[in-house]
Amino acid sequence: MDDILKRRSIRRFVDRDVSAEAVTKILKAAMAAPSAGNQQPWQFIVVRDPASRKKVSECSAYAHSAAEAPVAIVVCGDLSREKHQGYWMQDCAAAVENMLIEVTSQGLGAVWLGVFPRQDRVDYLRKYFNLPENIVPFAVIPVGYPAQELPPADRYDENRVHYERW
Numbered sequence: 816m817d818d819i820l821k822r823r824s825i826r827r828f829v830d831r832d833v834s835a836e837a838v839t840k841i842l843k844a845a846m847a848a849p850s851a852g853n854q855q856p857w858q859f860i861v862v863r864d865p866a867s868r869k870k871v872s873e874c875s876a877y878a879h880s881a882a883e884a885p886v887a888i889v890v891c892g893d894l895s896r897e898k899h900q901g902y903w904m905q906d907c908a909a910a911v912e913n914m915l916i917e918v919t920s921q922g923l924g925a926v927w928l929g930v931f932p933r934q935d936r937v938d939y940l941r942k943y944f945n946l947p948e949n950i951v952p953f954a955v956i957p958v959g960y961p962a963q964e965l966p967p968a969d970r971y972d973e974n975r976v977h978y979e980r981w
């Protein structure tokens with residue numbers, strides 16, 4: 816629970832690299848996510864090259880942090896792996912949340928940059944990475960050591976909870 820509440824969107828990073836081992840653990844967390852029928856319809860592009868991260872950051876007006884973090888992970892849906900149609904985005908969202916929690920537990924910071932379903936962002940990244948037709952960019956996750964500290968989020972609101980009936 817601690818890491819879940821501690822997880823906040825980190826958009827500024829110090830000048831310190833993130834190890835390959837740390838990235839592998841983040842991807843391991845992603846791939847441990849639940850998915851419909853265990854279809855695991857995800858693929859990941861790990862981007863370290865600064866010029867490439869700059870390009871990725873230009874996928875939307877709200878993605879500048881991809882240029883600033885030492886690594887940006889592009890989470891993609893792989894439609895060719897869909898056994899249960901229409902669930903791939905929920906599966907990828909579960910993978911992203913797992914990534915963010917693992918990032919937090921490692922003392923790193925990250926932010927979920929939305930791509931899908933904004934068609935202009937999807938098209939931009941599809942073109943930049945020359946993605947095959949079955950691969951849909953879903954989100955970009957910049958990861959680095961935080962240059963900002965945010966308090967844990969406690970958004971529990973009992974008015975949103977309904978017992979037995981509405």
Ligand SMILES: Cc1cc2nc3c(=O)[nH]c(=O)nc-3n(C[C@H](O)[C@H](O)[C@H](O)COP(=O)(O)O)c2cc1C
Pocket residue numbers: 822823824825826875877878926927928929930965968
């Ligand atoms: C689907 C989704 C898309 C998001 N897209 C962006 C984005 O494009 N740029 C950004 O800076 N933050 C983005 N965020 C982060 C949210 O702004 C953030 O999670 C929210 O304000 C709550 O703050 P917290 O993450 O610090 O708890 C996105 C979050 C989600 C779940």
